[in-house]
Amino acid sequence: MSLRTVNNERKSAASSRPRSPPTRGFDTFDTNFQKGVTDWQLRQLAALNWIDSIFNVIMIGPPGTGKTHIALAIGNKALDCGYKVFFASMDSLVHILKTQEISRASSARLKWIKECQLLIIDEMGYLPVSKVEANLFFQLISSLYENTSVVITSNKGFDGWADIIGDSVLTTALLDRLTHRCQVLSFTGDGWRVAHREVIFEDSNQ
Ligand code: ADP
Ligand code: MG
Numbered sequence: 001m002s003l004r005t006v007n008n009e010r011k012s013a014a015s016s017r018p019r020s021p022p023t024r025g026f027d028t029f030d031t032n033f034q035k036g037v038t039d040w041q042l043r044q045l046a047a048l049n050w051i052d053s054i055f056n057v058i059m060i061g062p063p064g065t066g067k068t069h070i071a072l073a074i075g076n077k078a079l080d081c082g083y084k085v086f087f088a089s090m091d092s093l094v095h096i097l098k099t100q101e102i103s104r105a106s107s108a109r110l111k112w113i114k115e116c117q118l119l120i121i122d123e124m125g126y127l128p129v130s131k132v133e134a135n136l137f138f139q140l141i142s143s144l145y146e147n148t149s150v151v152i153t154s155n156k157g158f159d160g161w162a163d164i165i166g167d168s169v170l171t172t173a174l175l176d177r178l179t180h181r182c183q184v185l186s187f188t189g190d191g192w193r194v195a196h197r198e199v200i201f202e203d204s205n206q
Contacts (some may be wrong), residue, residue, distance in 0.1 A: 024072035036188040056182040067153035083198020084116040097136040183185040
């Protein structure tokens with residue numbers, strides 16, 4: 001699945017949607033399969049009031065457990081409701097931060113991120129960040145603090161974040177800001193892809 005950033009320089013809301021299959025909505029999420037999130041919690045998330053109250057949402061869990069699905073569902077619903085949203089993988093966000101001085105596209109994106117009501121950061125933790133990148137990320141989160149809701153998905157629990165950030169003091173300061181007003185959701189179990197693996201050949205005997 002492509003995790004392109006919402007291209008917010010485009011004019012229409014429709015074209016600024018995260019590029020994803022249309023099935024990544026709240027209604028297609030199976031809470032019987034994913035026990036870490038209840039229907040009630042999904043309804044609370046889908047109501048989006050937490051964006052107005054500037055709460056954050058951090059979704060933690062193993063790969064394939066539906067974190068990105070819910071992040072996209074939130075992003076799409078928020079766009080439908082007229083919120084300004086930016087969706088980026090951690091990797092592409094770090095790229096934007098690192099190239100803000102030399103790339104007009106990056107500085108424009110960063111300007112937009114700061115105007116958004118919702119920043120969604122997908123896949124924090126798959127790739128480690130350098131010290132410079134960690135500092136830039138911390139500065140961004142600090143500048144958004146109490147202004148912008150942040151949604152983060154991560155395959156690592158908070159205990160593992162120091163390894164991603166590479167600095168325990170910075171990680172503590174980062175978590176301090178992110179978790180002050182925050183809902184943490186722990187996704188559990190086997191990944192959906194493993195349980196619903198599709199094959200080309202139905203019968204290997206033929
Ligand atoms: P993660 O981000 O946690 O690695 P994804 O959200 O990318 O996982 O989920 C992998 C695939 O499985 C996606 O196609 C997603 O739509 C689907 N999926 C995962 N969990 C569920 C669920 N509980 N109900 C419906 N689809 C799911
Ligand atoms: Mg994911």
